Structure formats: structure tokens, C-alpha cells
Amino acid sequence: xxHNLFYKKxxxxxxxxxxxxxxxxxxxxxxxxxxxxxxSADLYVxxxxxxxxxxxxxxxxxxxxxxxxxxxxxxxxxxCLSVDLxxxxxxxxxxxxxxxxxxxxGLETNYIDAVPDIxxxxxxxxxxxxxxxxxLGSSYSASLxxxxxxxxxxxKAVIAFSPGEYFDNDHFVKESTSNLFVPVLAxxxxxxxxxxxxMLNHLNKKHLTLFRPSQGEGVHGSRSLWKDNPNSxxxxxxxxxxxxxxxxx
Numbered sequence: 001x002x003h004n005l006f007y008k009k010x011x012x013x014x015x016x017x018x019x020x021x022x023x024x025x026x027x028x029x030x031x032x033x034x035x036x037x038x039x040s041a042d043l044y045v046x047x048x049x050x051x052x053x054x055x056x057x058x059x060x061x062x063x064x065x066x067x068x069x070x071x072x073x074x075x076x077x078x079x080c081l082s083v084d085l086x087x088x089x090x091x092x093x094x095x096x097x098x099x100x101x102x103x104x105x106g107l108e109t110n111y112i113d114a115v116p117d118i119x120x121x122x123x124x125x126x127x128x129x130x131x132x133x134x135x136l137g138s139s140y141s142a143s144l145x146x147x148x149x150x151x152x153x154x155x156k157a158v159i160a161f162s163p164g165e166y167f168d169n170d171h172f173v174k175e176s177t178s179n180l181f182v183p184v185l186a187x188x189x190x191x192x193x194x195x196x197x198x199m200l201n202h203l204n205k206k207h208l209t210l211f212r213p214s215q216g217e218g219v220h221g222s223r224s225l226w227k228d229n230p231n232s233x234x235x236x237x238x239x240x241x242x243x244x245x246x247x248x249x
Contacts, residue, residue: 026070031124033116037086037105040097041121044070044080051131054121055082056141057091058162058221059111064094065138069225072236076243079129083121085114085141111140111166118148122155132156138221140166142186143173150180157183157246159239161222162192165199174199180207185242187211187235189218211238 027043042063053073057065063082070080084098086109098117102109118141125133134157137145142160149155163186165173177200184207188196193212200208213231218224224235 033120035116038101039117039120040084042082044074046074046079050079052079052125053134053136056137058139060089061091062088062094062096064092067092085117087111087114126154147176149182150177160186162188162220183207185209
């Protein structure tokens with residue numbers, strides 16, 4: 001458990017940051033995946049000198065999952081790219097345009113089919129900046145982010161909200177991340193925690209930080225950061241602590 005004084009300091013830190021949020025310019029851009037799908041994304045720029053966080057949504061959602069979250073992350077000093085993955089739908093009145101394009105081309109839109117979209121987002125960001133890349137995933141995309149970070153040297157850290165074995169093979173994520181050595185912050189609600197912990201228990205403990213809320217049940221996926229979640233401050237505190245410990249910013 002965290003020392004109470006340390007906990008209070010981080011609550012103060014986050015409250016000061018978010019008391020005056022600056023909404024940085026946002027641009028909706030497109031780039032191509034390897035199979036020709038047009039991937040849509042929202043770009044939030046803090047500074048050309050800042051690292052990038054690539055934001056990946058949960059099942060049935062779109063880049064709109066991060067309309068509230070991305071400006072706060074940008075206020076913390078990061079650039080953000082919020083990506084429409086082809087496996088998704090609509091949230092916060094934002095339609096998933098990548099899914100629309102993939103379906104128009106007759107392509108599959110299952111969870112695993114979103115991998116080319118993630119790879120394309122990494123290539124898009126790496127072409128713009130030589131700074132380290134962080135992947136932030138939500139639910140199924142959190143699992144894909146962990147797998148991609150295992151195989152892609154351009155990814156230097158992963159933030160995984162509610163990762164799980166959401167694929168046909170019940171041990172797919174565990175088996176696919178056996179050589180994952182970048183820093184990982186994995187967060188979940190209380191009812192998801194033990195399954196998440198078991199899935200990731202093979203990772204080196206010095207690279208892995210696990211989080212569950214101390215009060216309440218928590219929320220599935222990155223919606224836990226939304227202000228309508230009663231535990232959102234706890235999740236933000238865990239996130240800012242993780243950032244403070246990274247040496248890649």
C-alpha cells in the first residue's frame with residue numbers, strides 16, 4: 001500500500017494539473033494500414049519535443065473514447081494520437097471511420113484484425129518524431145498493445161486498461177508476451193484484477209505495475225479515467241505516478 005502522505009501529494013498534484021486544463025488544437029487525420037484500410041485518428045499536439053501516446057479504444061467504440069482524456073494527457077506534456085481501430089463502433093457521438101472503411105472493402109473487423117491499424121499508427125508517429133512511443137490500450141486493444149510492444153522496438157512503454165484473454169486461444173496474450181520487457185502499467189476494476197494479474201504474472205516484476213481501485217468496483221477499460229467515474233482520481237494518480245517513474249519522456 002502507498003504511504004498516505006505520498007498518496008495525498010499525488011492527489012494534490014493531479015488536482016492542480018486538471019484545475020486549468022488547456023484544450024490543445026485537435027486535428028482529425030488519416031493514414032493507410034498495410035492492407036489498404038484508411039485509418040482515421042485524432043491528433044493532439046503539445047510540443048514537437050514531446051513523446052507520443054497512441055490511444056486505442058475498447059470493443060464497439062471509436063477514437064471518441066479519448067475526447068475527454070486526451071486533452072488531460074496533453075496537459076501532462078504528451079502528444080496524443082487517438083486511433084479508430086477497425087474493430088469498433090461509436091462512442092461520445094464519434095463514429096469509427098476506420099471500421100466503416102474496412103467494411104466497405106469487405107475486410108474482417110474482429111479484434112485481432114485491428115493489428116495492422118496499430119502498426120500503422122506507430123509508423124505514422126515514428127515518421128513524425130524520434131521520441132519514445134507509449135501505447136495506451138483499453139480492453140481488447142490493451143491486450144493487443146501488450147503484444148505489439150513485445151515485438152516492436154519502437155514501443156517503449158504500455159498502459160493497459162482491463163487487458164484480458166479476449167481471443168480464441170485462452171492463453172494467447174500470456175504466450176505472446178513472454179518476451180515483453182518494457183515498463184507496463186496494467187489497471188482494472190476489482191472484479192477483473194485477479195484474472196489480469198494471472199495473465200501477466202510471467203512478466204518481470206521490476207517492469208510491471210498493477211493497479212485496482214481501493215474503493216468501489218472501478219470501471220472497465222479507459223473509461224475509468226472519465227470524470228463520471230467516482231474512482232477516476234485514483235486511476236489518474238496511478239497514471240501520473242507511472243509517468244513520473246519513466247525515464248523516456
